[in-house]
Amino acid sequence: MNNPILLIIQREFLSRVRKRTFLLVTILGPLVFAALLIVPGILASMPEEDKNVIVLDEAALIVPEKGKNEYQLEYLDPRENDLGSAKKFLVESSYDALLYIPTGENWDPDFIKNNILLFGKEDPSINMVQFLDGVVEDRLNKEKLLRNGVDPEVVAQSTTQVSIRSYTIGKDDEEDQQSATGLKMGLGYLAGVLIYFFIFLYAVMVMRGVIEEKSNRIVEVIISSVRPFQLMMGKILGIGAVGVAQFIIWVVLSGGVYFVVTNFLFPEMIATQAAAGPEGSGLNPVTGFEIYDQLRAINFPLILSGFVFYFFGGYFLYSAMFAALGSAIDQEADSQQFMMPVTVPMIIALVTAANVIQDPNGDLAFWMSMIPFTSPISMMIRLPFGIPIWEVILSGAILIVTFFAMVALASKIYRVGILMYGKKVTWKELYKWLKH
Amino acid sequence: MIKATNVTKRYSQKLALDAIDLSIPKGSVYGLLGPNGAGKTSFIRIMNQITAPDEGQVYFGDRALQPRDIARIGYLPEERGLYKKMKVGEQVLYLARLKGLSTAEAKLRAKKWFERLEMADFWEKKVEDLSKGMAQKVQFVTTVLHEPELLIFDEPFTGFDPINTNLIKREILRLSEEGATVIFSTHRMESVEEICDHIGLINNGQVMVEGPLLDIRKRYQNGTYSFVVKEAVEHWGDGTLIQESKHHTGHSYTLKFECYPGTVVSELAAKGTLVAFEEVLPSVQDIFIEIVENGAKLVPHE
Known part of the structure; x- marks a missing residue:
């Protein structure tokens, strides 16, 4: 049956x-599953094309920072240019983007931080914005420390990275296991x-x-x-x-x-x-x-x-x-x-x-x-x-x-x-x- | 073969079968008749143990219907179909094995059937590649392959083309001659008279009439007679003329009388003009319509 x-x-x-x-x-x-996990990572870590950024640094904040491999920074003379002429310059030149750092009254770091502009011929990539943010932040932090009478070198030296190694304690005779x-x-x-x-x-x-x-x-x-x-x-x-x-x-x-x-x-x-x-x-x-x-x-x-x-x-x-x-x-x-x-x-x-x-x-x-x-x-x-x-x-x-x-x-x-x-x-x- | 006593089936709002009693004799070709929604399919599903009756009992042979009896029943439902993506041969074997045949036995019989019905080249094809008529043949083979003692066909001719209809009629009759009991459910009466020897007529979940086809037709005889005479006849006594026609051998008349027209017959015979005289039995169609339209069991003419 x-x-x-x-x-x-x-x-x-x-x-x-x-x-x-x-x-x-x-x-x-x-394979598809693995690709879904791996491909975005690969894409994110792929080097971008080199970008040349022209900087109008009225506050003399980051001058003469050169940038790094993909992002080359060059500077316009703030005595001869304003934002308007700099934008015109960007359009006519082969530069990819324009970074504008204004100087406020009394060179106020908080005014500066809120008024920095970036103009790109295309949408600026997130990596580029992050990079420029980093450069500016770094300079502003140091500037603020100096104004408060702290040496940035001291701060840099005293920054400590901690990495605790944790274990799960073993019962009786078992070995402790690294968690x-x-x-x-x-x-x-x-x-x-x-x-x-x-x-x-x-x-x-x-x-x-x-x-x-x-x-x-x-x-x-x-x-x-x-x-x-x-x-x-x-x-x-x-x-x-x-x-x-x-x-x-x-x-x-x-x-x-x-x-x-x-x-x-x-x-x-x-x-x-x-x-x-x-x-x-x-x-x-x-x-x-x-x-x-x-x-x-x-x-x-x-x-x-x-x-x-x-x-x-x-x-x-x-x-x-x-x-x-x-x-x-x-x-x-x-x-x-x-x-x-x-x-x-x-x-x-x-x-x-x-x-x-x-x-x-x-x-x-x-x-x-x-x-x-x-x-x-x-x-x-x-x-x-x-x-x-x-x-x-x-x-x-x-x-x-x-x-x-x-x-x-x-x-x-x-x-x-x-x-x-x-x-x-x-x-x-x-x-x-x-x-x- | 099948005996149903007091079988009742209720669905949420309606009574599909109202305490029906039916008996389907062994070896008969039994027409289970009734309009759509009369309860035929409900009863068929009970025989196939797809659903269980709420009350009453169905007997298979001389004992109550049991789960393992399904191997002795072949059922071609009204809603039929096959797995489209499956190969014909595999599908036939699968369905046969579900009915309890061994693979070897199923294969042997299937090959025979495929030869008979000239469908040997279907075996390796997928069902979706078959024409509708071809698929119908396959469906028929899957119904009969396990050589069931009881065959149930629910509206077998709907959707079948004329050639397959004839083929299947022929095969049904052949299986009946070989000893199978055949239940044949339909609301279309045309083929009933040529196939069935017994009928049961269901309406609104009740059995209106049941028995040997000829007996029922005789019971519903309503005084209609046909005459063939050499010369035209003008006066028919108390008979009402229903139909007349003229042809090269003479005249044909169909008349309805209140009682047996013995005197008319003997007069015509005496004149030497009577060629043929015959009692006209009502067709199943007539009986069906009469019962369904009147909605109640008629008292047959005695």
């Missing part, structure tokens, strides 16, 4: 995995965003599948062979399996890339880092080895298994809701108005991510990671910070229980919805189906 749920899972899985787009998304997805707050924040955020992305992606896939079966009108044929509940669960599990396959491919791929990079491309770099040792790195606050040391402070098995668990928990919960929604509508275009309220909790979890990261053991973080509709995201954000295990277990248990309750509710709506055509469905209507 064929088990119908297994057959459905198999069909849902194969029909998606065999599509060319699956392979494309699976392989290109991480890695920055790394944990990044990891938590990344995990939270990824899990949001995955849950949404696959839950919407379930909804699409349900709508497809309904608008193809094949659904009645299928449910004359299997129970609606089996069809719904088969679909949810089948698409979940697609997620697992994708995840495994990604883990294997990135493992492979890591292996190639460390063994063939930069083997000497790794070797140097390893040789340097903890003492060697003592002077330099963050070296590769330090990051390695910080990585040790993070419980990766917990985070990985947490990721898999919360992905499935969240996916099952949301995909059951999305399946019910899909059953209630005929056309995908109608899905928007219903999707919004359902996805709000996930969006709230994302929006509050910053607060959760700031205080991973606070009240907000605690409750957000207990409420099953937000816990997959909020708990993933907290997980790298190391939280009491009972909280993880409780949150997981709540998620599982809610999932079963949601599947029961969803299948009631689903059962009625898939056979209902041409009816504009309202929330009230959905509630009625629940009681059918």
